[in-house]
Amino acid sequence: MSNWIDIAALEDIPQLGARVIKTDTVDIAVFRTASDQVFALKDECPHRKGPLSQGIVHDTTVTCPLHNWKIDLASGQAKAPDEGCSRSYPVKIENGRVLLGLIGQEAAA
Amino acid sequence: MQKEKLVLIGNGMAGVRTLEELLKLAPEMYDVTVFGAEPHPNYNRIMLSPVLAGEKTVDDIVLNDRAWYADNGITLKTNAKIERIDRAGRKVISADGEETPYDRLLIATGSNPFIIPVPGHDKQGVIGFRDIADVETMLAASKNYKHAVVIGGGLLGLEAANGLIKNGMTVTVVHLLDTLMERQLDRPAAALLKASLEQRGMSFLMQAQTAEIIGGERVQGVKFADGSEIAADLVVMAVGIRPNMTLAQGSGIHCERGIVVNDTMQTFDPRVYAVGECVQHRGTCYGLVAPLFEQAKVAANHLAHLGIARYEGSVTSTKLKVTGIDLFSAGEFNETEGDETLVLQDPAAGVYKKLVLKDNRIKGAVMYGDTLDGTWYFQLLREGTDISAFRKTILFGQHDLGDAGHGDETRIAALSDDAEICGCNGVCKGDIVNAIVKKGLFTLEEVRAHTKASSSCGSCTGLVESILASTVGEGYSAAPSKKPMCACTEHSHDEIIAGIREHELKDMTAVRKFFEWKNTDGCASCRPALNYYLLANWPGEYQDDAQSRFINERAHGNIQKDGTYSVVPRMFGGLCTPADLRAIADACEKYDVPEMKVTGGQRIDLFGVKKEDLPAMWKDLTDAGLVSGHAYGKALRTVKTCAGKNWCRFGTQDSTGLGVKLEQMTWGSWMPHKFKLAVSGCPRNCAEATIKDFGVVCVDSGYELHIGGNGGIKVRVTDLLCKVETEEEVLEYCAAFTQKYREEARYLERTAPWVERVGLQYIKDAMFDETQRKALAERFRYSQQFAQIDPWKERADGAEAHEFRKIEISAA
Ligand code: SRM
Ligand SMILES: Cc1cc2nc3c(=O)[nH]c(=O)nc-3n(C[C@H](O)[C@H](O)[C@H](O)COP(=O)(O)OP(=O)(O)OC[C@H]3O[C@@H](n4cnc5c(N)ncnc54)[C@H](O)[C@@H]3O)c2cc1C
Ligand code: SF4
Ligand code: FES
Numbered sequence: 001m002s003n004w005i006d007i008a009a010l011e012d013i014p015q016l017g018a019r020v021i022k023t024d025t026v027d028i029a030v031f032r033t034a035s036d037q038v039f040a041l042k043d044e045c046p047h048r049k050g051p052l053s054q055g056i057v058h059d060t061t062v063t064c065p066l067h068n069w070k071i072d073l074a075s076g077q078a079k080a081p082d083e084g085c086s087r088s089y090p091v092k093i094e095n096g097r098v099l100l101g102l103i104g105q106e107a108a109a
Numbered sequence: 110m111q112k113e114k115l116v117l118i119g120n121g122m123a124g125v126r127t128l129e130e131l132l133k134l135a136p137e138m139y140d141v142t143v144f145g146a147e148p149h150p151n152y153n154r155i156m157l158s159p160v161l162a163g164e165k166t167v168d169d170i171v172l173n174d175r176a177w178y179a180d181n182g183i184t185l186k187t188n189a190k191i192e193r194i195d196r197a198g199r200k201v202i203s204a205d206g207e208e209t210p211y212d213r214l215l216i217a218t219g220s221n222p223f224i225i226p227v228p229g230h231d232k233q234g235v236i237g238f239r240d241i242a243d244v245e246t247m248l249a250a251s252k253n254y255k256h257a258v259v260i261g262g263g264l265l266g267l268e269a270a271n272g273l274i275k276n277g278m279t280v281t282v283v284h285l286l287d288t289l290m291e292r293q294l295d296r297p298a299a300a301l302l303k304a305s306l307e308q309r310g311m312s313f314l315m316q317a318q319t320a321e322i323i324g325g326e327r328v329q330g331v332k333f334a335d336g337s338e339i340a341a342d343l344v345v346m347a348v349g350i351r352p353n354m355t356l357a358q359g360s361g362i363h364c365e366r367g368i369v370v371n372d373t374m375q376t377f378d379p380r381v382y383a384v385g386e387c388v389q390h391r392g393t394c395y396g397l398v399a400p401l402f403e404q405a406k407v408a409a410n411h412l413a414h415l416g417i418a419r420y421e422g423s424v425t426s427t428k429l430k431v432t433g434i435d436l437f438s439a440g441e442f443n444e445t446e447g448d449e450t451l452v453l454q455d456p457a458a459g460v461y462k463k464l465v466l467k468d469n470r471i472k473g474a475v476m477y478g479d480t481l482d483g484t485w486y487f488q489l490l491r492e493g494t495d496i497s498a499f500r501k502t503i504l505f506g507q508h509d510l511g512d513a514g515h516g517d518e519t520r521i522a523a524l525s526d527d528a529e530i531c532g533c534n535g536v537c538k539g540d541i542v543n544a545i546v547k548k549g550l551f552t553l554e555e556v557r558a559h560t561k562a563s564s565s566c567g568s569c570t571g572l573v574e575s576i577l578a579s580t581v582g583e584g585y586s587a588a589p590s591k592k593p594m595c596a597c598t599e600h601s602h603d604e605i606i607a608g609i610r611e612h613e614l615k616d617m618t619a620v621r622k623f624f625e626w627k628n629t630d631g632c633a634s635c636r637p638a639l640n641y642y643l644l645a646n647w648p649g650e651y652q653d654d655a656q657s658r659f660i661n662e663r664a665h666g667n668i669q670k671d672g673t674y675s676v677v678p679r680m681f682g683g684l685c686t687p688a689d690l691r692a693i694a695d696a697c698e699k700y701d702v703p704e705m706k707v708t709g710g711q712r713i714d715l716f717g718v719k720k721e722d723l724p725a726m727w728k729d730l731t732d733a734g735l736v737s738g739h740a741y742g743k744a745l746r747t748v749k750t751c752a753g754k755n756w757c758r759f760g761t762q763d764s765t766g767l768g769v770k771l772e773q774m775t776w777g778s779w780m781p782h783k784f785k786l787a788v789s790g791c792p793r794n795c796a797e798a799t800i801k802d803f804g805v806v807c808v809d810s811g812y813e814l815h816i817g818g819n820g821g822i823k824v825r826v827t828d829l830l831c832k833v834e835t836e837e838e839v840l841e842y843c844a845a846f847t848q849k850y851r852e853e854a855r856y857l858e859r860t861a862p863w864v865e866r867v868g869l870q871y872i873k874d875a876m877f878d879e880t881q882r883k884a885l886a887e888r889f890r891y892s893q894q895f896a897q898i899d900p901w902k903e904r905a906d907g908a909e910a911h912e913f914r915k916i917e918i919s920a921a
Contacts, residue, residue: 008916016630016656022915034630051672054660056633063633065660065668067565070633081559100918 004092004099010036013098018053018062021100028089029053030098031073033060038098039073040091046071046084112140115412116201116211118191118356120145122154123385123401124217125173130409132181134627138413141183142209144201146190147240150175153549154240155398155581158431161244161272165546172549194360196378213380213412216357216368220350220386220396225260229322235344238269247343251276254342258282258331260319262289264429266347267302270311271431273343281312281339283319283331285348293427293438297454298461298477305434305459314339352387352394367394372419374408384408390420397425402551410599417625418599426487437483440473440490441465448472453504462504469497469868482506484574495868498828530572533565538576545580553577566822595634597626602855606642615647617654631657638856641743644779645851648892655909661741664912665900666723669716674723676702676715677740678730679776682750682768682788683711692733700726710747710785712738724913728905736899739777743857746785748772749797753790753807762807764790767836771805771843777897778889781854781863784847799827802850802860803843808832812839816846816872817864825861828869830876845882848889849875 013019013032020043021028027043029052037060043053050066060073070079076086090101115131117124120143128141145151149171156170178185186203193202200210222237224230234250236243247269250257255278259270262284270280282289288299289306303313318334322344332338352367363369363377367389374382374390384404386396395401400423410418426439444450444465453462460478464471464486471490476483485506489496496503524530526539544550544559556573557564563573593599600608605624614620617639621631631639636657643651655663666674678693693713697705703717718726727737739746750768754760768788775786787798788805798804800820804827806813811834815827830846833839849872854863864872875881904913 005918007918012911012916014656014911019911020915022917024919027915048670049672051668054664054668054672056636056659057656058630058632058636059628061632066670068633 003102005102006097007100008098010038010093010096010098013038016057018055018057020051020053023102027051027053028100029062030091030100031057031062033057033073036093038091038093040089040100041071041073041076042087042089044086045069046076046078046086047082052086113138113212114210115139115141115213115215116209117141117143117215117217118194118201119217119219119385119387120147120149120151120185120187121217121219121385122151122172122398123219123405124215125151126402126405127215127217127384127408127412128181128183129173130406131412134409134415135413136181139213141181143178143183143185144189144191144203144209145185145187147242148188149241150178150185150187152241153581157238157241157244158268158272160241161247161269162275163272167241167244169546191356194356194362194381196360196362196381199380211380213382215408215412216362216376216381216383216387217385218353218356218387220352220394222346223349223351224346225319225348227319227321229324229328230346232322232324232328233326234324234328234342235322235346238265238345238347239350247273247345248276250343251278255279256281256340257343257345258339258341259345259347260331261347261349262286262313262315263292263347263349264290264427266345267306267311267429268431269345269347271306271309273345274310278343279310279312281314281341282306283314283317283333285316285318287316289313290429293442293475294436294477295442295463295475298436298438298463298475301456301459301461301477302429302434302436306431350386350396352389354387357381357383357387365389372407372421373411373416374404374420375411382408382412391422393422395423395425397427398551399423400425415625415627424487424491426483435476435478435480437476437480438474439483439487440471442473442475451500451504464503466496466500469495469500471496479506480578481571481575484571484578492866494866495870498869499865530576531560531562531565531569534561536560536562541573541576542580545577550577551581594638595632597621597628597631597635598624600624602638605639606853606855609642609646614643615650616643616652617657633659637662637743641779641781641856645781645892649895655912662743664720664723665727665737665741665904666718667741671717672720673717674720675740676718676723676726676730677708677712677738678735679738679772680712681772681776682748682765684750684765684769685712688733689735692730692735696726696729699729708740710740711749712740712747714740720913721915724904724907724910727901731899731902731905736776737901743780743782744784745772745775745778745780746783748775749785749787749801751788751790751795753788757790759793760790760807761809762790762812764788764796764805764807767805767807767812767839768796770836770840774840774844774890774893775847777899778847778851778893779896780847780851781856782859784850784860786843800824801827803846805839805843810834812836814839814842817860817869819859819861821859823861828864830873841882841886842876844886844889845876846872846885848885848892851889851892852885 018029018031029041029043031039043051045064047069050064052062054065055062061070063070069082076088078084092099151173153170153172159165190204191201192204200208202208222239236246257273257278257280259266260283262282270282273280288296289303320334321332322328323330323332328344330338330340354364354368357368358364368383368387370383370388370390376383385401404420407418407420429436449466451464463475465473470493474486524538528538530538541560541562550556563570594602640654640657660668700722702715706714708714748768748771750765753764784802786803787796787801789796789798790807798806799815800818804815813832814830816830818827819825
């Protein structure tokens with residue numbers, strides 16, 4: 001079961017940018033696109049763990065700052081020909097607030 | 110809604126490439142049906158020569174297997190020749206009478222080998238060299254027969270002859286003229302080629318005109334105009350190709366030597382497009398894949414209703430795919446009135462290079478024996494670079510700007526498969542060759558994407574291009590004649606820079622709209638470039654876009670591999686005080702900096718700082734009077750100095766003081782790429798000023814100014830710009846040169862390649878024209894007003910706070 005946690009106001013995340021959510025176990029990058037969609041991925045590139053939150057966001061993709069892999073924000077999948085996947089988390093916007101869905105474990109551990 | 114129907118006639122290289130490009134742009138737009146006369150899916154025709162030579166199999170050269178068509182929802186009909194196009198009824202009719210309707214039609218029927226219509230030309234055993242069936246015929250003949258005659262000593266003929274020899278036949282090449290490959294080679298190179306082919310067992314009959322093919326049902330020999338005869342069980346005619354336009358012509362589409370198309374690849378019937386060897390564009394028919402692929406891109410763009418691309422013709426280059434023979438040719442290599450020729454000949458080593466110049470620009474090149482620099486010359490040719498500055502050494506190759514650390518490895522073919530090519534990503538030659546062959550790659554970009562070779566520092570780009578060239582022959586495209594800025598646009602950097610200025614485009618949305626960008630947000634490669642161009646062109650007006658900057662410039666530190674950052678405070682001219690050092694030491698202790706290092710740029714790097722700590726650490730440093738060193742930016746980096754007149758017994762001027770003044774003038778400025786200065790106090794040059802972007806060497810009578818140096822990936826020694834007498838002049842020249850570079854260079858192009866591209870003379874002309882120089886310097890000083898705001902202090906005072914703070918959550 002997801003457990004929705006209020007993390008920030010939508011305005012706290014820059015458009016075409018990201019913020020890092022530090023939980024007790026992992027860092028999660030929450031991205032905001034030009035059209036105000038939000039996505040959340042583990043802040044770790046499938047290539048060599050580069051912090052995806054620091055990359056350039058374009059459409060629904062982020063380019064990793066370390067070696068330019070392109071990661072799809074919705075699925076966490078690297079775009080071909082690169083292969084790999086970064087874990088994605090549910091997020092939604094309600095009344096201008098961004099809610100992150102954590103499965104019991106991450107939230108509690 | 111019903112999709113539009115697109116029919117492709119000709120399942121060959123140009124046609125299917127167009128579909129690939131179209132799928133990238135508009136995957137869902139059409140119902141596509143492809144008709145191919147051959148029984149095979151799309152294969153790499155240029156690899157037929159290696160197949161014949163036994164170096165590859167037919168399976169190796171398939172580019173798109175049947176699954177590819179199925180996966181992309183394309184209907185493929187093989188063994189299906191189209192007999193007629195009914196343009197009024199908008200349908201095509203195949204040999205078996207089947208009718209297929211179209212909304213748009215793409216003709217890519219390639220060409221046919223020209224068969225000389227001498228008596229006997231239709232005997233069994235007389236063929237062209239065009240498709241898999243021809244190769245199969247040749248391979249079968251080599252098992253049962255001995256003597257082969259190849260008519261035509263051009264590229265295709267020689268590749269066929271080489272393959273037949275490899276299959277154990279004795280081969281005679283018959284050529285009408287007295288030199289081989291006359292369309293690609295001049296006499297000396299052709300002579301070298303002939304000698305080395307003879308060594309491999311090829312025989313030649315030069316200046317021989319074929320009169321008749323003799324024999325019964327099957328060929329038994331060839332008879333010449335002078336009455337002589339030779340025996341032959343197999344005759345391969347490789348005397349040229351003819352655009353295959355019968356189908357188009359029969360349906361009333363205007364044809365001349367080929368199907369006539371305009372710059373958007375449209376025939377005279379606007380619903381009908383044509384690409385490939387069957388077309389004639391601006392009077393030219395092409396017979397190599399590189400230009401056809403450019404055509405494919407343009408046709409796809411229009412089929413996708415984007416309507417912005419234009420094909421403007423191509424300059425082509427040639428390589429011969431005979432393993433072990435290195436040959437390159439491009440442009441107009443036979444000099445005419447008013448041209449100049451540079452030649453390097455080393456018969457003992459089997460090396461010959463010739464460049465034909467007009468007004469110090471390369472018009473054509475022929476190389477034999479050592480072709481590593483072919484791609485470089487070809488680039489200079491297409492860019493129209495003025496080569497006067499390095500004319501004296503140009504024939505020795507690009508080695509003074511050569512592949513660092515790869516030294517003499519000019520013969521790419523000689524390298525073993527496990528030779529490491531890309532040092533950054535550990536990619537070996539074998540990996541690259543494999544990827545090219547297995548995945549059917551043709552361009553540098555594709556090789557980069559699939560293997561990562563040359564995708565990091567780029568120093569091995571030349572080697573990777575050579576591997577591409579030697580693996581796929583001249584079909585590879587080094588770089589299209591006009592290189593788009595990135596995948597979001599068809600326009601080049603230069604066009605965009607000009608557009609921003611001429612049309613007063615002042616923000617990114619305006620630029621993307623004006624140039625009809627394909628992706629609304631752009632991508633990670635165009636956004637930083639556009640942000641820079643706008644900043645450089647509209648200082649004081651354009652609002653910098655943080656989200657379009659690479660993270661280093663957004664976080665004002667270099668990101669490290671573990672996600673921490675480094676901090677490098679500026680030390681003007683390399684000078685520092687005990688108080689500066691104390692402040693740095695204190696900050697290091699306070700923020701647990703794991704490592705300090707003196708950099709190659711005469712200052713101190715503090716590694717491993719947590720991002721969250723940056724603003725506080727910067728506050729401590731800026732309170733002590735230190736500012737950002739921009740060690741992370743495409744910006745002014747360092748001004749290196751030596752001890753100079755104040756202390757050194759040889760010093761002629763105050764190099765340290767001048768360095769400080771230069772750094773005070775230039776710090777904070779954003780550049781197309783990083784920019785480094787140095788001032789040495791005498792010609793001993795302890796500050797290494799002659800490998801900097803702008804270097805000053807002090808002499809007794811004044812200051813020598815040097816430009817365009819680089820100490821990095823490709824070491825390049827500066828060019829001497831001029832000598833001046835006063836510090837004021839040094840500052841003015843420096844400001845003017847810097848501004849010229851800022852306004853005109855392409856993003857991520859350092860001064861060294863920029864100076865080589867535009868030519869030293871061009872820069873001298875601008876610098877020595879007093880009005881221009883002063884205006885440039887003035888524009889630089891104006892833009893510095895807005896640039897010299899210390900980004901560290903701003904952030905220490907609270908700007909962009911969100912960039913540095915994580916949001917912490919914890920399960921409650
Ligand atoms: C820190 C330093 C090494 C050192 O400890 O000495 C350094 C470190 C880096 N250099 Fe450098 N370079 C450093 C001096 C140099 C020098 C020597 C010099 O400036 O005198 C050169 C050769 C001179 C030149 O540039 O012409 C040099 C040529 C490069 C290059 C190749 C540039 C080229 O055009 O060929 C790169 C790659 C690039 O910029 O694309 C590079 C890139 C880098 C980067 C920024 C790699 C990156 O993108 O992350 C390194 C950052 C390390 C880090 O994590 O902080 N570094 N780098 C030096 C910082 C100088 C400073 O005080 O700012
Ligand atoms: C042996 C050999 C070596 C070569 N080496 C090189 C090289 O090293 N570098 C280089 O750049 N180029 C090379 N080329 C040339 C290169 O292969 C051609 O430029 C390229 O294949 C042309 O592409 P195309 O699509 O125009 O024609 P093709 O690839 O020939 O495709 C045309 C297709 O259309 C089919 N077709 C024709 N009429 C009909 C019809 N009415 N109905 C249905 N189908 C039809 C044909 O069967 C054919 O399959 C070489 C060519 C050969 C033969
Ligand atoms: S500091 Fe420079 S030379 Fe050293 S690893 Fe990094 S980029 Fe390479
Ligand atoms: S760590 Fe992300 S691309 Fe290498």
